[in-house]
Amino acid sequence: MPHIKFKPISSQTLEDITQRCNAVTFRADALSGDGECVLGARYGGEEFLLQLKRAPKSDMLKYDKVTRPLKVNLIKEVLAKLSDEFGLEIEHSNISISEHRQQPSSKYLKKIKDFESINIPFKRVAIEVGFGSGRHLLHQALQHPDRLHIGIEIHTPSAQQVLRQIDIQGLENIWVVNYDARLFLEMLPSNICEQIFVHFPVPWDKKPHRRVISQGFTDEALRILVPQGRLELRTDSEAYFWYSLESFFALSKAQVVIEKNKNLAVVSKYEARWRKQEKDIYEVHLTAEKFSSPKVLTVDFSFGKVRYHSKILDNLPPKSIIMDDYFVHFEKLYKIGDDGLLIKVAFGSFDRPEHKYIILDETECRYYSSNPVKTGVNYLAHQKIMEYLYV
Numbered sequence: 001m002p003h004i005k006f007k008p009i010s011s012q013t014l015e016d017i018t019q020r021c022n023a024v025t026f027r028a029d030a031l032s033g034d035g036e037c038v039l040g041a042r043y044g045g046e047e048f049l050l051q052l053k054r055a056p057k058s059d060m061l062k063y064d065k066v067t068r069p070l071k072v073n074l075i076k077e078v079l080a081k082l083s084d085e086f087g088l089e090i091e092h093s094n095i096s097i098s099e100h101r102q103q104p105s106s107k108y109l110k111k112i113k114d115f116e117s118i119n120i121p122f123k124r125v126a127i128e129v130g131f132g133s134g135r136h137l138l139h140q141a142l143q144h145p146d147r148l149h150i151g152i153e154i155h156t157p158s159a160q161q162v163l164r165q166i167d168i169q170g171l172e173n174i175w176v177v178n179y180d181a182r183l184f185l186e187m188l189p190s191n192i193c194e195q196i197f198v199h200f201p202v203p204w205d206k207k208p209h210r211r212v213i214s215q216g217f218t219d220e221a222l223r224i225l226v227p228q229g230r231l232e233l234r235t236d237s238e239a240y241f242w243y244s245l246e247s248f249f250a251l252s253k254a255q256v257v258i259e260k261n262k263n264l265a266v267v268s269k270y271e272a273r274w275r276k277q278e279k280d281i282y283e284v285h286l287t288a289e290k291f292s293s294p295k296v297l298t299v300d301f302s303f304g305k306v307r308y309h310s311k312i313l314d315n316l317p318p319k320s321i322i323m324d325d326y327f328v329h330f331e332k333l334y335k336i337g338d339d340g341l342l343i344k345v346a347f348g349s350f351d352r353p354e355h356k357y358i359i360l361d362e363t364e365c366r367y368y369s370s371n372p373v374k375t376g377v378n379y380l381a382h383q384k385i386m387e388y389l390y391v
């Protein structure tokens with residue numbers, strides 16, 4: 001990733017960069033006292049941060065992971081601009097601007113944010129949760145060319161492997177989402193899906209709170225299923241089978257069908273393993289019986305009246321705030337001049353946390369440079385953050 005290493009610059013040069021470079025909008029100095037600072041850049045229609053790491057023999061300016069723009073060349077161009085305009089004595093750099101266009105990512109890979117306003121170009125939809133090697137997902141997509149198959153998988157290499165297969169097999173009816181299924185369903189509109197496959201979920205015997213099937217997941221599944229659409233769980237774990245059955249029977253009204261050792265047209269990688277060991281396979285179908293009302297997403301990530309106040313610094317806890325479903329951790333604090341702050345914060349779900357910066361001065365407070373994903377846990381975490389910032 002782009003960086004330049006150069007002979008240490010004086011504090012006057014740093015001040016000049018902050019004040020005179022038209023691509024730099026502010027400088028924020030770390031309150032940790034390690035001499036680190038970040039520069040806010042606005043360039044090519046994007047906002048992002050550059051980190052300045054200082055050491056006795058050389059300084060380094062590098063990209064910031066959290067705010068990294070998709071077009072990496074923008075970072076390189078700003079680094080080159082700073083180097084030229086302020087005569088930095090470069091010792092090492094990797095910012096030659098690439099002539100090649102960035103490898104476009106697959107159009108079948110969807111980001112969770114895409115679902116905040118998505119147009120689903122198919123009348124029929126099926127979802128597979130935790131598709132692993134993708135055998136069953138690919139098979140379903142081939143069998144039902146007029147249906148969209150949304151595969152959701154938390155493990156990135158598995159998601160990449162299936163994207164390669166989509167390409168090789170020329171399939172046009174699969175979307176891959178590399179995210180936590182427990183958070184994903186709430187991003188979908190009501191009554192859109194005819195089948196949800198949950199095949200061989202991790203049993204999490206020692207940490208049941210991490211299981212995919214839960215009361216919340218079941219409620220969301222029934223909401224997004226069309227009437228008579230069904231959730232199909234397949235598991236080799238007797239404990240998970242009974243646990244899921246209990247969750248489904250907790251519903252006030254439910255149509256539940258159980259099968260044992262039923263053969264499917266395709267055997268997934270995990271199923272093949274369990275069959276070899278002659279394990280029993282349990283299948284449970286939960287059918288949606290009614291039309292669900294539309295989901296109204298009222299998630300607002302604005303900060304209302306929050307503004308910079310020196311007392312905020314005393315208010316921010318150094319340790320993580322752990323709640324049942326989410327956490328908030330104020331990771332690092334930076335001061336911008338006398339009346340501004342930049343806060344690096346991690347929050348939201350334990351498995352897929354958001355990493356963001358919050359910038360605030362006496363006139364505004366906002367996420368820098370874009371809002372979090374509109375999930376329920378992110379919204380709860382945002383409200384908790386507001387409690388600490390509003391003094």
Ligand SMILES: C[S@@+](CC[C@H](N)C(=O)[O-])C[C@H]1O[C@@H](n2cnc3c(N)ncnc32)[C@H](O)[C@@H]1O
Pocket residue numbers: 129130131132133134152153154155158179180181182199200201202212268269270271
């Ligand atoms: C035991 S494997 C089963 C894979 C595949 N369904 C099969 O039958 O071969 C469980 C899969 O679920 C994925 N997974 C676990 N938790 C998940 C979650 N919360 N959201 C999405 N995928 C998840 C894992 O990465 C893994 O690929």
